[in-house]
Amino acid sequence: MQLIILDRDGVINHDSDEYIKSPDEWQPIPGSLEAIARLNQGGYRVVIITNQSGLARGLFTLDDLNQIHSKMLKQLSNIGGTIEAIFFCPHGDKENCRCRKPRPGMFYDLNNRLSIGLVNVPAIGDSLRDLQAAKTVNAQPILVLTGKGQQTLINIKGIMDVPVYNNLATFVDNLLEGK
Numbered sequence: 001m002q003l004i005i006l007d008r009d010g011v012i013n014h015d016s017d018e019y020i021k022s023p024d025e026w027q028p029i030p031g032s033l034e035a036i037a038r039l040n041q042g043g044y045r046v047v048i049i050t051n052q053s054g055l056a057r058g059l060f061t062l063d064d065l066n067q068i069h070s071k072m073l074k075q076l077s078n079i080g081g082t083i084e085a086i087f088f089c090p091h092g093d094k095e096n097c098r099c100r101k102p103r104p105g106m107f108y109d110l111n112n113r114l115s116i117g118l119v120n121v122p123a124i125g126d127s128l129r130d131l132q133a134a135k136t137v138n139a140q141p142i143l144v145l146t147g148k149g150q151q152t153l154i155n156i157k158g159i160m161d162v163p164v165y166n167n168l169a170t171f172v173d174n175l176l177e178g179k
Contacts (some may be wrong), residue, residue: 003121004039005110005139007101008050008086010126010147011168012036012072019054022064023071029146031169033072037081042176047114048086049106051129056092085114102132107139124171128152131162144168 009015012032020026036046054060069086076082087106089099099105111118123134126147134141143149143156143164153164165171 002043003045003047003114003116003118005107005118005121005123005134006036006046006048006168007125007127007130008048008072010149011124011144012048015126015147019057019059020068021054021060023067026068026071028072028075029167031167033076033079033081035169035172036076036083037079038172038176040081045084046082047084047110048088049101049110049123049133050086050088051101052088052090053092053100055090056095062090085110101127102129102136104133104136107133107137111137122171122175124168126152128155128160131156131160135160142171144171 006012009020012028013020014027014029016025039046052065055062055065073083087110089097089106091097091100097105107118110116119138121139122142123130123139124142124144125131126144126149131141131143141162143152143162144167145153145164146167165174
């Protein structure tokens, strides 16, 4: 089975500058959960790698984060999809950890825990830090225009050349049509 790596906020669910702090605030982007289910049905393993600095900022607790992820996984399960693993960085910008994207620590953790090579593995994100972390481990960075994606596209012009899709569903359509 092939692997797909997804960022969470802005790729799977609507993002917020105020952070997603509770299950009630977590709302999927239309078509994103169905896209993940189609990936699973197409033989892909799906893993999430996400920065969650709201934990370090005290905006939500680990229990809140687990409840948010439970909601996401339940909604996904209801339509026949699954996420194999969720890797998250609980640190803030100033903590200088090795796991917070754009650093590749969570990607290396994924590699070690699942014994999976990451070369050319699609890594879908909506921010420059998502793309940079993927590029560092030789995964295939892919930008979606949901979340912060439109601004990211403007910011990377002339700096980084990556495939761009309107949203996760469009990426999955293209991927599965090419199989």
